[in-house]
Amino acid sequence: MTPDPGIALIVFFILVFVGVLLWKIIKSPFLLQNIKQSKKALVEDILKQLYHVEYSGRTASLNAMAGALKLSDRKIVRLVEDMSSHDLLKLDQDILQLTSSGRDYALKIIRVHRLWEKYLSERTGFDKSEWHDRAEQKEHTLTEEQAEQLYHDLGNPRFDPHGDPIPTEAGEIIETHWKSLSSLSENTVARIVHLEDEPEVIYQQIVAEKLHIGSQVKIIASDNHEVKFFSEGEEYRFSPIVASNISVKELTAQEKYEEDVVRLSSLDPGEKAIILGISSECRGASRRRLLDLGFIAGSSIETEFASPSKEPKAYSIRNTIIALRGDQADLILIKKVNE
Amino acid sequence: MVEIKDKASEIIDLASELRWQVGDDFHDRLTEGIYADAATITERVEQKPDRKISYSFDRALDKILTSGTFGFPIMILVLAVILWITIQGANYPSGALAVLLLDIVYPFLKDISSNLGIYWWIDGLLIDGVYMAVAWVIAVMLPPMAIFFPLFTLLEDFGYLPRVAFNLDSLFKRAGAHGKQALTMSMGWGCNAAGVVATRIIDSPRERLIAIITNNFSLCNGRWPTQILIATIFIGALVPSGLANLTASLSVITIAMLGVFFTFFSSWVLSKTMLKGEVSTFTLELPPYRPPRFWKTIYTSIIDRTLIVLWRAIVFAAPAGAIIWLISNIDVGDVSIANLAISSFDGFGVLLGLNGVILLAYIVAIPANEIVIPTILMLTVSNLAITGVGAGEGVMFELDSSSETAEILKAGGWTVLTGINLMLFSLLHNPCSTTIYTIYQETKSWKWTSVASILPVIMGFVVTFLVAQVWRLIAGV
Amino acid sequence: MSDQIASSCDDCAFHNIAQLKKLGVNVEDTDYVVTLAGNPNTGKSTVFNALTGLRQHTGNWPGKTVTRAEGGFSYNEKRFKLVDLPGTYSLLSTSQDEEIARNFILFGRPDVTIIVVDASRLERNLNLVLQVLEITNKAVLCLNLMDEARRHDIIVDERTLAKDLGIPVVPTSARSLEGIPQLIETIYKVASNEIVCKPHKIKNLAGPVNKAVEQLSSKISKIYPEMPNSRWIAMRLLDGDERVVTALQNNEFLIA
Ligand SMILES: Nc1nc2c(ncn2[C@@H]2O[C@H](COP(=O)(O)OP(=O)(O)O)[C@@H](O)[C@H]2O)c(=O)[nH]1
């Protein structure tokens, strides 16, 4: 009556394997239902890519486009023919060019993409490493009305969480005058305004180093091999390739470089400090909660004690003891005070 | 109505325009403004000594309770003491309640009903079914809860619990959870429904859901007696009698620890998959220590934790008792529904290293884990048509000595594997209906209620299945 | 606005029956609706128990009461209905608890809002107090945990505080019932308009923010002259609070 255990196990593992396989298939973009969708998506991706290329002042050939989007030659030719018949782009001696309606369309897609990233950053708990990919999916499915509703709900934002401007409904986009971090010379001070999220590997590296939009930086040394700079009390060394994905803006006359701004996480038990502000990388519910608890510029704060595993740490602020985790304390900027 | 819409949209349009002008940081500026007012007023009205002096006792205590050296030992000690007091202290009143409700009141009710000449099936349904289930739940559940919760509440009132959350947070953070889950988890050892209610202290949506869904992996006190009995019969018997008790206790603790492992494991999986999009924030305020008010605290915690949970359990146990009685007494053809169900579940049960009786018992005992063992015994006896034990079809019972119980179970074909897998399945199965109901109340979401209910059963099936096959491969049976 | 009502009827109830019903509070057989707001762990439930004689769960743990508790008491032949709200640090963010508390005060318009604060951590608590005072004019500050404040040598000048906030301040130690009779009396006086509050309005907003708030709130007052808390509504609209937008569109602010 008892089934043979060996056979039972084999059947079980086969079932698990089949289950996983089915799941993968359902999730994959190659499923039938996605095919119609994916033509629209491809068209939109080409427009977007072309917009980015033109915006940065370069030109795109048919081949380059096929390479960038990993499409076969046959396919790209067919798509481009189709798109030029709809007056979205022109092919001029192997150079692709957006028409004005193509450009409007591209901006709409970019608008949805950036709005969705903004939404993910403010209203959900997805990690920032996931925003881009999720927005890549969403930009092809959100209708125009939904996008407008979202724009409204989010409070008419002007920038996405990476610092990129969000095009307006009418297709206008704020011109940005950014420099790349690698172009700055020694001793210049600037503020990080944008972290490029493509290519992914470089973005992940920047994120892992805990560099934040809105932080001030001061270049210590910069040459062809390495860019060395200070930000929020930490020293960073990046290769110029990575550094060129970090955009900065030189400080305006009103902004002053805070020489000794450091992160709350560096405040040891017994030390006191004044809060200078919360980094703009701290968003949504977390940011509001910290503000509610009184983590406000000008407040005094003291580290009281750390938990047995060093994290979280307990801080005393406004006569209350609040414990924060390390990644939160990284986003609160302070200036230490000595007695 | 049109007028209202017009007025409203006039305002809303102006608001949109102004929002564009003030920019993204309105919220920050507003909060700063409010705090600036608060600071001005406080400055005028408050006089306080240097904080170093006025809270020196609190800080000194904090340094000890959260220190690298003493933090963990103190926590473990406190928990051990509470569990010990609960288990030891509950023994006597539980026994007394069982004698009262099962040995005195039950025959008394039966007498009355037979004197009044009530139909046998009304008497059976109400007294043998409903009354027995309720009596069992009260006898097993009330005493430990009435001890466990007040002790916990005293610690809560003193202000120690937030320090426990503080100490353990980094551990829970690795599983994507909140340090406060340490408390809701411990509360679950008393009662999962109470543990689920306690997740209200976690104010981050994602971590709160994690704590709710995984609370069932805390072995609640309705399940401890099952674990202890089965461990004594099947595992204690494997070693020389001098070590039997110790081995049985250790194996129960192992199961509870396995529960902790499953809590962390499924918290981690949930936070990486289904729940990763839920908003997550972390704040943990460490309130000042306040001397608790002993009697008042005990009184209120008995009233609003113990009795409320007990009441819910009774409400759910009563119909379960009726169903148990009915399935044993209604025949289809020549066999009772219970026996039919047992034989149809048996194949699947055996595949999992369990049997049809256990699966049926767990289905009818969804309302209350306390009645699993009595139901198993009753079903086994009736299924094998053993005479001389038990009190009749559909009447749950328990035996005074574990050796008599062992005999019945062995007659039912139980082996060590059945024992071990029952212990595992008792840890890993759906929450009781009180807890399911509470989860719904707390989340107001069918989705999360179903996940919390189904996830553990699936894990239970997989784990018992794997254990059974591996056991059989090794043992060669 | 309270003047307006006071002129027609001196001690009339002020609460919004229709909205309260929507919020699930039965106000039949009640003269006044009173609510308890405050930061977590300031003793709201303890005050609630002291006033009603009920036994709500209390605990030294921020975040205990999430669902609303209700009870009642009477004083001077008036029946009061008391509603315990979840403890919140603020009413500006949009967590579930804050929404419950905010909606109750904003739409239910209780006759008195008792704001329970921890006397030993006044500054943090005032953040919420000042927000509540933007919403309602009828409030009492319950300066609780006075015994704790004394134990830590913290002294609060309650008369200056009352003057600065423009509402009555009652020091209490709810656990030992100290100050509770005075609290009840004050609640009665505010409910029956014997005491008319002139609550503090937030002053220190940064220039451009303040300008935007003023501009929007004067627009709201112009369109709805009877709206008591136009400044608060302006702040919420500028913060993008969708619930307030819907409320405006459905006309939920005014007594139907
Ligand atoms: N010493 C003292 N403790 C109090 C007083 N009021 C409340 N408590 C305690 O403070 C803690 C929090 O009270 P609770 O009513 O649950 O606060 P809530 O979260 O605002 O509802 C509990 O441990 C109470 O016993 C008081 O006036 N004096």
Ligand SMILES: [Mg+2]
């Ligand atoms: Mg409470």
